Amino acid sequence: MDEKKSAKKQLDRIKSSMFSRSLSLAKLTVQAGASIASHGVSNVLKNKEAKEESWRKLLQNQASAISSELGELKGSLMKAGQMLSMYGEHFLPPEANQLLKSLQSDSIPLTWEAIEPTLKKQLTPEKLALLEIEKEALASASMGQVHRARVKATGESIVLKIQYPNVDRAIESDLKAIKTLLNTLKLLPKDFDIDPLFKEVREMLEQETDYEIEAKLTEDYYARLQGDKRFVVPRVIREFSGPKILATTFERGIRADDPLIQSLPQERRNKLALNFLDLYFKEIFEWGVVQTDPHNGNYRIRIDPQGHDQLVLLDFGATRAYKDDFLVPYRRMIKGALFNDREAFLKEATHLGFVEEGDAPELVEIFEQFCKEMVEPFIASDDPRNASGLIAADGTYDWKNTDLPQRISKKVIQILRNHAWRTPPEEIVFLDRKIGGVFIFLSVLRAKIRGRDILLKYIEKFVK
Numbered sequence: 250m251d252e253k254k255s256a257k258k259q260l261d262r263i264k265s266s267m268f269s270r271s272l273s274l275a276k277l278t279v280q281a282g283a284s285i286a287s288h289g290v291s292n293v294l295k296n297k298e299a300k301e302e303s304w305r306k307l308l309q310n311q312a313s314a315i316s317s318e319l320g321e322l323k324g325s326l327m328k329a330g331q332m333l334s335m336y337g338e339h340f341l342p343p344e345a346n347q348l349l350k351s352l353q354s355d356s357i358p359l360t361w362e363a364i365e366p367t368l369k370k371q372l373t374p375e376k377l378a379l380l381e382i383e384k385e386a387l388a389s390a391s392m393g394q395v396h397r398a399r400v401k402a403t404g405e406s407i408v409l410k411i412q413y414p415n416v417d418r419a420i421e422s423d424l425k426a427i428k429t430l431l432n433t434l435k436l437l438p439k440d441f442d443i444d445p446l447f448k449e450v451r452e453m454l455e456q457e458t459d460y461e462i463e464a465k466l467t468e469d470y471y472a473r474l475q476g477d478k479r480f481v482v483p484r485v486i487r488e489f490s491g492p493k494i495l496a497t498t499f500e501r502g503i504r505a506d507d508p509l510i511q512s513l514p515q516e517r518r519n520k521l522a523l524n525f526l527d528l529y530f531k532e533i534f535e536w537g538v539v540q541t542d543p544h545n546g547n548y549r550i551r552i553d554p555q556g557h558d559q560l561v562l563l564d565f566g567a568t569r570a571y572k573d574d575f576l577v578p579y580r581r582m583i584k585g586a587l588f589n590d591r592e593a594f595l596k597e598a599t600h601l602g603f604v605e606e607g608d609a610p611e612l613v614e615i616f617e618q619f620c621k622e623m624v625e626p627f628i629a630s631d632d633p634r635n636a637s638g639l640i641a642a643d644g645t646y647d648w649k650n651t652d653l654p655q656r657i658s659k660k661v662i663q664i665l666r667n668h669a670w671r672t673p674p675e676e677i678v679f680l681d682r683k684i685g686g687v688f689i690f691l692s693v694l695r696a697k698i699r700g701r702d703i704l705l706k707y708i709e710k711f712v713k
Contacts, residue, residue: 327391328457329427329450358389359413364396367411371494380489382409388546392416392457397499406499407486410460417458424451449678453541457566460495466565467497473536474562479524481551481561502549502561505693510550513558515697521550521558522648522696527703528560529687533680534707537576541679542567543686545693567679575601575676580712586620587627587704589634594620602674612664619660623684625653627701644699648691 358364361384369377382398389395393412400407424447431443456462464485471482481500489496503509510518525548532539540547542564549561571579578597585594594617598604604613621634626646628634639653640646691698 328454329424358386358394361385364394364411364413367414367493368409371411371491372489376489380407380409390546398496407489407496408483408499409489410495410497412458412460412493417455420451420454420458424454445675446678449675453567453569453679459492460490460566461492463564463566464490464495466568467495469538470540470562470565470568478557479559480528481559483563500549500551500561500563502551502559505545505548505550505690507550509552511695513552515695517556517558518694519696519698521560522691522694522698523700523703524560525690525694526687526698526700528562529683530703530707533576534580534711537573538568538570539680539683540565540568541683543683543690545690548690569679571676571680575674579676579680580708582620583624583704584708584712586624587708589621589632591617615660615664619657619664622653622657622660626651627704629701641697644701645697646700647697648688649695654688 364386368382379401380398381401382396384396386394387397387408393410393416396409396411398407398409399405428443428447464487467483467485471484474480474482481502483497483500486496486498505521540562547562547564549563551559551561553559578600582594582597582601582603585591585597595604595613598616598620599606604616625634625639626648628640630640630642630644632640639651
């Protein structure tokens, strides 16, 4: 969720009924169709460069129209746009991803008058009487918003995450609307089967709208990390929680991009980055359970006067468990890429369905290069792949000053434009999202660290 930096515009309602949402989404689709038709007529006499420029302007106009309509919709349309665009960075054409990013409008909170009825449905008058709730939202997002509260009897500060009205009922229609828009604007690669991707997103959205599941997932993380002083996980308060409301302890901290964090010495920022990376590998290699919504708003940093800074972990609604039949070969694939073992890498990539017998050799080579670049921050300084010196002599990698994301994107575009490419395994959808979020977080911290040591620790222990 995005922190509210100051009092700003609030909504007094969202379009939560199926009729009003469907009407808005149908309007967007009709507008898109009309624009496509107009674009086709006007482009008859244009040269190639003019057509491409006209197409870009058309997409920009569609993105603007979508964003202006989103304010009163919220819910799964915005959340799905976020999920799909993170995935789309690697597997969808740039034009499609541009449209998906337009679904991520600024998250304006609802007024107290609009959100209070949901609160009253979830908590009895007796329980509400035990709380003193701030009427101005502390944070807001696509599916709900957070209000700070105080338990009158103890003075304890807590937060209440309250779901927007009926957003859980709009998931199916919202996903259909996104798919229709992508098809209408002809933004999907030919023969690209997007259904498995949408299935994965649908399941995650359904999970994220069940706060009882999120409460359990939060408690699981709390238990796993209890005693590890590097991390802070909020404690769930069951007394004030329910299917559409989640109460937890209020945990102080500031965002990684806050000037105070940015002014910390390099050594302290590096320590935070190493702890963050260690937690990610612990999820992948040890637990098989991953919090797959890693944007900066879901993390805080608690500064310690003695330098023992902590990572505050928030929002476990998108946590996903992975089965060994995927994770075991996936871990081996990582190991093969890390050690530049082509035979081992391709064996596991084929097992998982990333590549298949009969694929064009140049396609397999590009995919192999793509994966080996993904592990670039973890290779040894004397590795032949470090010819450009991105890994320093002491083994550190500069996560801020690297063009790795751009190079990876170029590989993906190369695959999409020159080769028929199947939909990747559905498990990779949110793992890919996590990897992107980890990179961004370490980049924000301007980390210069030896990540290889941490990865090797887990590979040696868990990869046979």
